[in-house]
Every structure is written in structure tokens, then in C-alpha cells.
Amino acid sequence: MSTTPPTQAAPADIGPEKDVPPGDDGVFGWLRALGPRGRRAFAGAFGGYALDSYDYFTLPLSMVALAAYFGLDSGQTGLITTVTLVVSAVGGAVAGVVADRIGRVKALMITVITYAVFTVACGFAPNYETLLVFRALQGLGFGGEWAVGAILVAEYATAKNRGRTLGAIQSSWAVGWGLAVVVYTVVFQFLDEDIAWRVMFWTGALPALLIIYVRRNVHDAPEAAEQRRRSADKGSFTAIFKPGLLRTTLFAVLLSTGVQGGYYTLATWVPTYLKSDRGLTVVGTGGYLAFLISGAFIGYLAGGYLTDILGRKRNITLFAFLSAACILAYTNIPDGANGLLLVLGFPLGFCMSAIFSGFGSFLSELYPAAVRGTGQGFTYNTGRAIGAVFPTMVGFLADSWGVGGALVFGALGYALAVLALFGLPETRGRELL
Numbered sequence: 001m002s003t004t005p006p007t008q009a010a011p012a013d014i015g016p017e018k019d020v021p022p023g024d025d026g027v028f029g030w031l032r033a034l035g036p037r038g039r040r041a042f043a044g045a046f047g048g049y050a051l052d053s054y055d056y057f058t059l060p061l062s063m064v065a066l067a068a069y070f071g072l073d074s075g076q077t078g079l080i081t082t083v084t085l086v087v088s089a090v091g092g093a094v095a096g097v098v099a100d101r102i103g104r105v106k107a108l109m110i111t112v113i114t115y116a117v118f119t120v121a122c123g124f125a126p127n128y129e130t131l132l133v134f135r136a137l138q139g140l141g142f143g144g145e146w147a148v149g150a151i152l153v154a155e156y157a158t159a160k161n162r163g164r165t166l167g168a169i170q171s172s173w174a175v176g177w178g179l180a181v182v183v184y185t186v187v188f189q190f191l192d193e194d195i196a197w198r199v200m201f202w203t204g205a206l207p208a209l210l211i212i213y214v215r216r217n218v219h220d221a222p223e224a225a226e227q228r229r230r231s232a233d234k235g236s237f238t239a240i241f242k243p244g245l246l247r248t249t250l251f252a253v254l255l256s257t258g259v260q261g262g263y264y265t266l267a268t269w270v271p272t273y274l275k276s277d278r279g280l281t282v283v284g285t286g287g288y289l290a291f292l293i294s295g296a297f298i299g300y301l302a303g304g305y306l307t308d309i310l311g312r313k314r315n316i317t318l319f320a321f322l323s324a325a326c327i328l329a330y331t332n333i334p335d336g337a338n339g340l341l342l343v344l345g346f347p348l349g350f351c352m353s354a355i356f357s358g359f360g361s362f363l364s365e366l367y368p369a370a371v372r373g374t375g376q377g378f379t380y381n382t383g384r385a386i387g388a389v390f391p392t393m394v395g396f397l398a399d400s401w402g403v404g405g406a407l408v409f410g411a412l413g414y415a416l417a418v419l420a421l422f423g424l425p426e427t428r429g430r431e432l433l
Helices: 035-070 074-102 104-122 128-154 162-190 193-205 208-217 222-230 243-277 282-310 312-330 338-354 359-366 369-387 389-401 403-423
Strands: none
Touching: 035 074, 035 104, 035 128, 035 162, 035 193, 035 208, 074 104, 074 128, 074 243, 074 369, 074 389, 104 128, 104 193, 104 208, 128 162, 128 359, 128 369, 162 193, 162 282, 162 338, 162 359, 222 369, 243 312, 243 338, 243 359, 243 369, 243 389, 243 403, 282 312, 282 338, 312 338, 312 359, 312 403, 359 369, 369 389, 389 403
């Protein structure tokens, strides 16, 4: 599949009168403003990220069963997540370069196929070492999908609505997470744990269906494709480290490290915390996670609107403080007060997700079209890889501190994110050039 060549006449549905409606106000004005091709790109990126999330959460949800099956301690189970996130940095950087060189849509399909194939392969792992290898290879596709999909949609969105548009894309992570919890609850209720964790990974084949849609219906934004075609630095990895972009790259990595260090600490260890420290059953864990995920979904959408209203930096700062406060509250609830644990799951999910809503627009606006994929792919996923140290630290500290006590370590990530913002410009309203 290829995008419409810049030198050819554009199809009828992407003319200025039809592709971008004159009004972009109202609750769904941002969606209308994308135009027909932009909405198809939105659907492809939304589905890709939702299924990316689904495939990622097959591991945290199966962690207790995996540990029992292979006889793993907390450090070893934490290492599986760390390997996934570290390798995702490589996948994200490579996918960003590929997206700048061959186009966003082709790169999107490559990343989806990669994470789907190796998620399924994890279900066939005969031992811990093989699982580590397959999960690492899954990280290659997992790392690249979000950056590529976010850029694809960002280049269709208007400056006015880019934050809420990309916030809606981010909300698909909660959709995939929720779907994974539903499947987990059913699978682990009716199957023995020794086979249930394998079935969870095998369901990771679902993204293959998305490829059919993307291949037939989704195209790169024509103007952005033309800008890349004309640039001599198209997909140049070294360009993001040149004097004009070096400061941006370094502080964007630091920002991504802090936010994702905090987030993945929670995403990885909350299911285990609920089962081991709070003594909840599979069904009970699913119920508590439902509140957390509902908060996450609404948080992504609300954060998208707030990042357009408050600005990228203020939105991140606000929810960094609120996320850290929620972690401290959530992990210090007295024994026997599981009802309060249920209630606090909603604001915890809301805050730790709303902080991500501005990421897609913020990172896209920090880089020019020729290296937008390269810059966003590298900074977001390098931050993810360094932030992967956080869940591993929780794993090693859990034996002495308990999982709940060790989760507080994730709050430090949000403090790091706030510090990083001092080195980055505000980009709200910036046109993508």
C-alpha cells in the first residue's frame, strides 16, 4: 500500500471543502475537523493502540500464574516487564526512523504485526528464558506503534484541537486494558492457571484483523508527506542530536522517563498488589481494576481537552502532582478498608492517564516533519526503557517492603517529569511544519 503521491491530484474526498469541515466546535468538532481521510487514520491508530495495550497487559494480568508456573521470585517477574520496555526503546527509535523514510501507515502495519506475532509466541514459551526472549521481541512492535500512530493522526489534526484529538487516541489504551481484564477474568475463571496464562497470550493474535482495515483504508497526511519528501534530513537519526534539537531531545527523554516510570510501576504491579497484599480473588481483582480503568479512560479524554485549554506543560505538571498523591493514598489504605481501595481506584486511573493526554501533541509539536517520527519515537521510547527500571526496583523491594510499600517508588517518577518541563518550550497552538 502507498500514500497518494504529492505530485498527483488529491482524491475528491480530501479537497479543502470536504476534508475539513468549516466548523470544528462542539463536543465532537475535533473529530469532524479531521475530514474523511483523517477519521480513517484516527480509527486505524485508535485500534492499533488499543490492541497494543491489550497485548501488553496479557503479561501483568498473568504475572501471578507465570510466577507459580516457572517458580519465579518478584525480581524475575519484574525483569520480564523491564526487558519488554527496554527493547521497546529500540523498537520505538527504529519505527520512528522507518515512519519518516517510508511513511506512517507502512510503519504502523509493521509494528502491529510485530507485537501480535510475538505476543502469541509467548504463549508457547517452554521456559522462563524463552519467555524473556519472546517478550523482548514483542517490545520491538509495542515500542513503535504509539509513536507512529500518534504522528499519523497529529498531522491531520488542527492546532486548535490537536491535544483533544491525541487525547482520544490515548484513551484507546484504557479500552485495550479493559478488554484484557474482561478476557483475563473469563479465562482464569474457567481454565486452570497452568494453561490460562498461555491462552491469554494466544488471544494476542487479535491485531491481525486490524491490518486488513489499515491496508485498505488509511493514508498518510498529504502535506506532511510532501514536507518529508523535500527534506534532506528525512529520517536522519543524527538530526535530533544537532544543536537546534539536542536540548529538546534530552529533556523530552527525561520527561518521558519520569511519566512512564510512574505509570508502568502501577500498570505492572497493581494486579499483583490487589491479589497478594489485599487478598482479592480473580473476580475481585477484575472489579477493582474496572474502577481503575474507567478512571483511566475518562482521564485520557479530559486530559486531552485540558492540554488544549491549559497548555501542554501545565497539564503535565497538574497531573504529575495529583498522580503522586494518589499513589501515596492508594498504597496507604488500612487493612480491611477495601471499599476505600475501590473508590480511590477511579481518581488514580484518572490522574495517571490524564498526564499522558498531551504527550502525542506535545512531542509531535517539538519536531519538524522530516524527523518527527524519529524524534518522537526515540524520546518517548527511550524514556520508557529508562523508566522500566522503576517496576524492576519495585520487584526487588517487594520482598522486604511489600508490593504496596514498594509502589511508592513510582511517585518519584512524577517528580522527575516536572523537573524536565523546565527545559522544554510550551507548544500549544503550534502549527506542524
